Amino acid sequence: xKSAFHFKFxxxxxxxxxxxFGEVVDVIVKKFPAYELYALxxxxxxxxxxxxxxxxxGYPGSDAQFVKHINYAIYSANECVSxxxxxxxxxxxxxxxxxxxxxxxSELTKMMSxxxxxxxxxxxxx
Numbered sequence: 800x801k802s803a804f805h806f807k808f809x810x811x812x813x814x815x816x817x818x819x820f821g822e823v824v825d826v827i828v829k830k831f832p833a834y835e836l837y838a839l840x841x842x843x844x845x846x847x848x849x850x851x852x853x854x855x856x857g858y859p860g861s862d863a864q865f866v867k868h869i870n871y872a873i874y875s876a877n878e879c880v881s882x883x884x885x886x887x888x889x890x891x892x893x894x895x896x897x898x899x900x901x902x903x904x905s906e907l908t909k910m911m912s913x914x915x916x917x918x919x920x921x922x923x924x925x
Contacts, residue, residue, distance in 0.1 A: 808858035813910040817851035817872070820903050824848075824879070827900075831891045839889070843882035849875035850907060862918050869915045876908050 808814055824847035828840040850872045857868020880901065887897040 806855075808855050811854065811858070811914075813907065813914060814851055814854045814858075816903075816907055816910065817854055820879075820907060821848045821851055823900075823903065827886070827892060827896065831886065835891070839882060839885055839891075843879065843886070846875045846878040846882060850879075854911075862922055866915055866918055869911050869918075873908055873911050873915075876904050876911070879904050 821844075824843055828835075828843055831840045853868040853872035853875065857865040857871075860868075883892070883897050883900040883904075886892045887894065892900075
C-alpha cells in the first residue's frame, strides 16, 4: 500500500533496490553469532542501510549535493562488499550467499554510477 504522503525520491528505482538490499542484509546478519552483534552485524546493516539513506538525503538538494550523496552511497556499497567477504571468510554465509550479495551490490553500484553520470552530463550541457 502506497502512502498518501509520497516523496519523489521514492520513485527512483535505485532507491527502491537499495531499500530492498538493506532488508536482505538485515535477514542475513540474523544468522551471525551473537558476539558479532555490535561488530560485523552492525557494520554490515549500517553500510547497507546507508545506501538508500544517502540517496534520499541527497535527492532534494542541488545536483552537486546529490552527486556527493550518490558518491557516499557508492562508498557504502563498497563497504558492503567487504562486510560480505568478511562474513564468508568467517563462515557466517556461504559462497552462494556472498555471490548473491555481490550481484546485488554490483547492480546498485552500476545504477548509482549511471545516475551520477546522467546528472553530471546534464550539468555539462547547461
